[in-house]
Amino acid sequence: MKSSRFDPVVLTLGFAFLYIPIIILVLYSFNASRLVTVWGGFSLQWYVAMWSNEGLMDAAWVTARVAVLSATIGTVLGTMAALALVRYARFPGKMVFSGMIYAPLVMPEVITGLSLLLLFVALNVDRGFWTVTIAHTTFTMCYVAIVVQSRLLTFDRSLEEAALDLGSPPVKTFFRITLPLILPAVLAGWMLAFTLSLDDLVIASFTTGPGATTLPIKIYSQVRLGVTPEINAICTILIGLVTIGVVVASLASKRAEIRRIRDEHVALRGTA
Amino acid sequence: MAETATGSNSGPARWLVVATPYVWLLLFFAAPFLIILKISLSDTAIAMPPYTPLFGGFSAIGDFLSQLDFENYTFLTEDPLYIESYLSSLRMAFISTVLLLLIGYPMALAMARAPLAWRPTLVMMVILPFWTSFLIRVYAWIGILKPEGLLTVLLQAVGILGPDEQVQIFRTDTAVLIGIVYSYLPFMVLPLYSALEKMDATLLEAANDLGCPPMKAFWKITFPLSMPGVIAGSMICFIPITGEFVIPDLLGGAETLMIGKTLWTEFFGNRDWPLASAVAVLLLLVLVIPIMIFQNQQQKVR
Numbered sequence: 001m002k003s004s005r006f007d008p009v010v011l012t013l014g015f016a017f018l019y020i021p022i023i024i025l026v027l028y029s030f031n032a033s034r035l036v037t038v039w040g041g042f043s044l045q046w047y048v049a050m051w052s053n054e055g056l057m058d059a060a061w062v063t064a065r066v067a068v069l070s071a072t073i074g075t076v077l078g079t080m081a082a083l084a085l086v087r088y089a090r091f092p093g094k095m096v097f098s099g100m101i102y103a104p105l106v107m108p109e110v111i112t113g114l115s116l117l118l119l120f121v122a123l124n125v126d127r128g129f130w131t132v133t134i135a136h137t138t139f140t141m142c143y144v145a146i147v148v149q150s151r152l153l154t155f156d157r158s159l160e161e162a163a164l165d166l167g168s169p170p171v172k173t174f175f176r177i178t179l180p181l182i183l184p185a186v187l188a189g190w191m192l193a194f195t196l197s198l199d200d201l202v203i204a205s206f207t208t209g210p211g212a213t214t215l216p217i218k219i220y221s222q223v224r225l226g227v228t229p230e231i232n233a234i235c236t237i238l239i240g241l242v243t244i245g246v247v248v249a250s251l252a253s254k255r256a257e258i259r260r261i262r263d264e265h266v267a268l269r270g271t272a
Numbered sequence: 273m274a275e276t277a278t279g280s281n282s283g284p285a286r287w288l289v290v291a292t293p294y295v296w297l298l299l300f301f302a303a304p305f306l307i308i309l310k311i312s313l314s315d316t317a318i319a320m321p322p323y324t325p326l327f328g329g330f331s332a333i334g335d336f337l338s339q340l341d342f343e344n345y346t347f348l349t350e351d352p353l354y355i356e357s358y359l360s361s362l363r364m365a366f367i368s369t370v371l372l373l374l375i376g377y378p379m380a381l382a383m384a385r386a387p388l389a390w391r392p393t394l395v396m397m398v399i400l401p402f403w404t405s406f407l408i409r410v411y412a413w414i415g416i417l418k419p420e421g422l423l424t425v426l427l428q429a430v431g432i433l434g435p436d437e438q439v440q441i442f443r444t445d446t447a448v449l450i451g452i453v454y455s456y457l458p459f460m461v462l463p464l465y466s467a468l469e470k471m472d473a474t475l476l477e478a479a480n481d482l483g484c485p486p487m488k489a490f491w492k493i494t495f496p497l498s499m500p501g502v503i504a505g506s507m508i509c510f511i512p513i514t515g516e517f518v519i520p521d522l523l524g525g526a527e528t529l530m531i532g533k534t535l536w537t538e539f540f541g542n543r544d545w546p547l548a549s550a551v552a553v554l555l556l557l558v559l560v561i562p563i564m565i566f567q568n569q570q571q572k573v574r
Contacts, residue, residue: 081297114539
């Protein structure tokens with residue numbers, strides 16, 4: 001399509017809108033003044049204060065554990081779900097299954113959170129670390145399924161079919177051929193699941209119990225009391241971690257992509 | 273895409289791949305909805321959990337039916353607070369979806385028309401804020417919008433506001449709309465971009481060669497072809513915005529009525545679980561049609 005001379009203006013304005021609030025937030029975490037509007041010089045005091053805030057650090061540790069665990073289980077389940085959706089022509093209740101994959105993506109969090117809480121109460125389960133992990137696994141696995149599914153849809157099956165024709169058992173074929181080929185999508189799915197879990201306030205608020213306060217719950221209760229530079233500091237660290245993670249992941253997947261293309265090329269030449 | 277269910281795929285492993293996520297979703301996604309429906313029909317009691325249990329084994333189905341109690345739903349229709357909350361949520365979701373389309377469409381179009389080499393970077397730049405916490409992004413706006421915040425300072429410096437005037441946006445519906453548009457923009461831009469990017473450029477060239485003015489070509493060709501993206505993006509934004517809690521709670525004021533906030537207050541504030549469940553069931557009913565449109569769209573995309 002031909003571009004218009006307004007395009008650069010539109011993009012500049014759009015990205016300014018997306019980025020300026022975050023940049024301001026990061027800048028003011030280094031502010032010596034407690035006031036959000038007055039620049040009192042560069043200081044790291046809010047990072048020191050944050051570090052010695054035990055409640056905040058405990059919450060960060062809980063959140064990290066929940067995120068790693070739920071992202072990992074969610075990635076396994078989501079990858080299975082994607083395989084089921086793409087590879088299995090039909091099975092009983094496939095419509096219901098794909099409905100259950102897509103619905104959580106748009107379901108308002110208050111509904112998901114409340115309904116899961118009522119399930120845990122009905123089952124008489126003590127709420128805490130594990131209930132939050134299960135809740136996060138349930139909604140993140142659907143995101144993983146979508147990401148992996150889109151990779152499987154553009155997947156060249158000739159290598160897989162060659163392995164099966166040569167008598168490799170399906171399970172072995174999956175781990176030796178299919179999984180390495182879809183690995184970038186699986187890892188991207190894990191990253192997405194991890195950050196979604198790290199981010200979630202509403203579902204965690206409903207499903208958590210004593211002793212399992214997550215970081216968003218902690219940040220939320222402090223934000224309600226007012227804006228303090230300490231929150232800016234913890235937000236900046238989170239933004240930094242996520243940015244590093246995304247950049248590393250995209251570099252790694254780019255490298256994996258190049259290697260994959262080369263491997264496929266070599267393999268196809270070998271079979272020709 | 274050849275979908276095969278050949279013999280080589282069968283066996284216990286095949287069943288495990290389908291059954292594991294299936295059972296998980298039935299247990300942790302579908303079953304909770306039945307429970308929420310059941311509890312919305314039960315009496316409020318002061319006990320913990322604060323509702324009278326309706327479980328009594330399968331023999332108690334008769335009991336169950338006689339115990340059904342639509343009191344909570346009657347209450348919801350009688351108290352204007354709830355009806356107003358639903359209507360106001362739908363109105364806010366509608367206005368913000370329109371605003372998102374108005375801002376997101378030109379952005380997606382500009383991205384799709386950018387040089388090929390730039391596009392992955394542009395997509396990355398739209399996705400990156402989405403990776404940072406929702407809560408953090410909403411929090412960032414508090415510091416900007418509050419009366420003594422940065423927007424006031426900026427407008428005073430430029431001279432639009434007098435030294436004693438302040439921006440009165442924080443804790444109003446306008447602030448909520450700004451927060452929603454900001455938080456959901458990537459969700460709108462990405463489906464629009466992927467629809468626009470796939471478009472065949474030769475169609476527009478042909479229109480141009482035949483003397484069709486660019487504006488007309490846009491409405492006759494580009495926009496109709498991007499409809500799948502418009503529908504997907506609108507639904508992905510509209511549905512969760514209707515039930516949004518964090519943004520109205522942090523940026524909205526006393527007059528901001530949104531159903532997600534009402535549900536939260538009913539649950540955490542008044543501890544009325546059956547009523548909160550009834551609110552959730554009705555919200556789900558309100559959203560059934562948009563969710564079906566979304567599902568249908570997703571199936572078609574595949």
